[in-house]
Amino acid sequence: QRLGPENVMAFVAEPVVGATAGAVPPVDGYFKRIREICDANGILLILDEVMCGMGRTGTLFACEQDGVTADILAIAKGLGAGYQPIGAMLCSGKIYEAIENGSGFFQHGHTYIGHPTACAASLAVLRKLTGGLVDQVNPLGNMLDGALRDAFGQHPHIGDIRGRGLFRGMEIVEDRDTKAPFDPKRGVNKALKKAAFEAGLACYPMGGTIDGVRGDHILLAPPFIMTEAQIGEVVDKLAVAFKKEL
Template identity: 45%
Template sequence: MVLRQVNGTRNGEKVVSGSVVEAGESAVLHRDLGYHFLPLKEGHGNYLVLEDGRKIFDASGGAAVGCLGWGNERVAQAVTEQMLAMPYCSTVYYTTKVQEELCRVLVDSTDGKMSRAYIVNSGSEAMEAAIKLARQYFLELSPPQPQRTRFISRKQSYHGITLGALAVGGHKFRREKFEPLLMDVTKVSACNRYRGKRPGEPDEAYVARLAEELDQAFQAVGPETVCAFVAEPIVGAALGCMTALPGYFEAMHAVCQKHGALLIFDEVMCGMGRSGTLHAWEQENVVPDIQTIGKCLGGGYQPVAGLLVNRSVVDVLEKGSSAFVHGHTYQGHPAGCAAALEVQRIIQEEGLLSNVRAMGELLSVRLRERVGQHPNVGDIRGRGLFWAIEFVANKDTKEPFPAHEHVAMAISERGLRPEYSISVYPGSGSADGIRGDHIIISPAFNVSADDIEWIAETLARLVEDYFAELLNW
């Protein structure tokens, strides 16, 4: 999350600058050139510490990144030792022990379902690699299928900010300025139990309807032209922790298999333990052909992300050219691998996945108790330590607030005030791609029950205060 404040007012609220550099004086091409960003000094455990000494509880781990909290000495030491030993590896010629160990840990964590891992520096890079790998897979098949050049993904999805990743994503705001540059990708409906189901429609009927929509999408573009269907097992930024209904991904996988296409799971935000299991697909009874991973892989201690590749895909490449025609200067970066390896060891050694499940259940109960009945809270959803609250103007009709009111951003910025001092992650577009506001709560895997109680109570005050002021209650 970007921590920021601006002098004057925003959405009718007074906001005081905490920046040590005036907006017009900064040399940084910030995300927003008109705001004064809060000066972040350091982090300790679950707290972010500003230059003025004020502490903010990081209830979202940034963008669902900080799975161990901040200031973990084991991870910092592992990175330092690797940087002193060898900070860079030219993967054209060499490999490193730390990359080999990390990839072995990742592959073994899938119980043999995946056979190779590929380490890059961001989720967007991982998705770019997944797209290209899917294409190359069909070129290496025997006989090859060069006509497969298309992808199908979902509306209200987010897969990264680079052009290929943006093309398969369905986040309207992030796409709109760059639409002419993007490859043509067919979009189908997301599995949205809150807004997508018809009144009285059984879950099974809704899943069957979505499977039929996907099948029709294959038929419309020519099933023999499709490389893969791309989806997030739990939709993060675009829909706010939207989980799929039981049987949904099994149905989608069946359609892909019917037409000979691959299934790509984007687990950059929801994976590596965030959902309560190391891989979100473990809870869906489906194994993807290609999986992207990121955020909680390295917990924010280094830029690191990657791919996990199903044995069936790897076998085709091994029997074909034996080379993935893709590469980055900093792929397999030793410092990134060292951070990720140590983070994953800590998660395993400290049994943090069981804590994710237990604290996630407590968080869901407390959020529903404290704000579930609020007239502007439409839905509370999630899994593990990955939860969202969707806000509405009308609870009965699910009418969203106008986009220009920026409700989620205003709530998250209000949370940074001293009387709350809590950081959550805002999102928009959850109703129709433009309208619809939600905040994500995704704290570190090692949070305590006391932390969860504080988060729920503070969020309740924040939500109640914001809407009381907004609606003049």
């Protein structure tokens, strides 16, 4: 049975896809068009910014760069900056008012909701982020992107270098020209993670990039306070890992 707009409650997406695809930004205008379709048909736009939000891609909310706002926005990870686990859901005034003027009751919660230590930690993080820290992300991200492309842009096993801000992904392929992936049995992404860690670099590997089984990539998400010298360190340690495993 074909579904029409009246059968769709919400459209859910990551503004910059994280772990499953490896820091993939949308094509220009994609989310503006999605927002238009949602608005025309009474569909909620729900954005998952658990990985790409909180300044990681160069603006406090990743969707800002696409010129849209969400009806519901999920944030976490960077909200606590690793100091304290915390997650949050933000919603538009329209949704808030619908609850307020309806039952007035939003039944949702878990054991540690409103945890005072977590809230205090995230408040301190937000003050730093909005106090100028996020402004460093795009300049550093552009330098990191340039350094990665200079070092690995012609590497025979690097199929793509992509991302925004300090959220960068590198696709690992067996053949750079055809983008053919390595045999999943090789576990390339896991081997690269181990080799990079031995070289002194923590990266985020993932397999199944293409279809859930085939395809390898690694994610890089360095601290917002990294220096230009540390960009070179990242590249050098990746080079050691690539030389060992690719």
